[in-house]
Amino acid sequence: MTAADPVRRAEIEAGLSETRARIENACAAAGRKDLPTLIVVTKTHPPADIDHLRALGVRDIGENRDNEAAAKLAHVQNLDELTVHFIGQLQTNKAASVARYADVVHSVDRPRLVQTLVAATERLGRTLDVLIQVDLSGSPGRGGVDPQQAGELAALVVGAETLRLRGVMAVAPLDEDPDAAFARLAAVADGIRRVSPEATWISAGMSGDLEAAVRHGATHLRVGTAILGSRAHRG
Numbered sequence: 289m290t291a292a293d294p295v296r297r298a299e300i301e302a303g304l305s306e307t308r309a310r311i312e313n314a315c316a317a318a319g320r321k322d323l324p325t326l327i328v329v330t331k332t333h334p335p336a337d338i339d340h341l342r343a344l345g346v347r348d349i350g351e352n353r354d355n356e357a358a359a360k361l362a363h364v365q366n367l368d369e370l371t372v373h374f375i376g377q378l379q380t381n382k383a384a385s386v387a388r389y390a391d392v393v394h395s396v397d398r399p400r401l402v403q404t405l406v407a408a409t410e411r412l413g414r415t416l417d418v419l420i421q422v423d424l425s426g427s428p429g430r431g432g433v434d435p436q437q438a439g440e441l442a443a444l445v446v447g448a449e450t451l452r453l454r455g456v457m458a459v460a461p462l463d464e465d466p467d468a469a470f471a472r473l474a475a476v477a478d479g480i481r482r483v484s485p486e487a488t489w490i491s492a493g494m495s496g497d498l499e500a501a502v503r504h505g506a507t508h509l510r511v512g513t514a515i516l517g518s519r520a521h522r523g
């Protein structure tokens with residue numbers, strides 16, 4: 289594998305332009321003038337893919353596992369040009385590691401994790417952008433706070449000097465119409481924004497349901513498969 293494999297770059301470029309076209313069409317259909325930010329989810333894909341993405345103009349990437357991300361990002365060129373979004377379920381004992389390389393943590397879903405991120409960021413002398421992950425499935429344990437408790441958790445983040453509350457994040461349940469799920473997320477986002485006007489982000493929508501997310505006000509889309517394919521390209 290060479291760092292600038294032209295075949296792979298062309299593949300990624302095609303996936304990117306298809307996805308950007310889908311987003312533009314969805315925005316036009318929804319009467320939206322503001323394009324959401326596209327976060328390309330690079331999990332399971334090698335560092336060279338991230339180099340290609342950067343060369344193709346991508347500035348936001350997403351990773352969902354600390355072990356993989358910490359090891360991989362060490363091999364990415366010009367990492368400081370990228371905004372790194374941590375989007376996966378976050379164990380408390382991994383929070384200090386994630387706080388080192390992430391710019392945004394999308395998956396804050398319990399008070400204990402807030403406390404751990406506060407301790408880690410204070411030690412590192414840095415601040416982190418944070419989203420409250422909301423559980424839309426009704427079966428907590430798979431990530432996300434109960435929508436009823438999202439406001440309380442958001443208040444905890446607002447009270448932390450080294451964390452900046454930016455908004456909410458969710459994954460649509462597989463067994464439900466994504467429009468219905470993202471409508472509930474939009475309502476939770478409204479409630480939080482009323483208390484914290486700067487918390488304007490809604491991170492929602494993946495390869496399969498980005499159009500529904502656009503319809504319900506997503507400001508950030510997290511797309512992997514549609515751009516990079518379904519697994520690590522060549523080891």
Ligand SMILES: *Cc1c(COP(=O)(O)O)cnc(C)c1O
Nearest residue numbers: 329352375494495510511512513
């Ligand atoms: C993997 C992942 C995505 C991207 O999913 P695709 O279907 O590959 O686009 C988005 N959000 C989270 C939390 C993920 O883990």
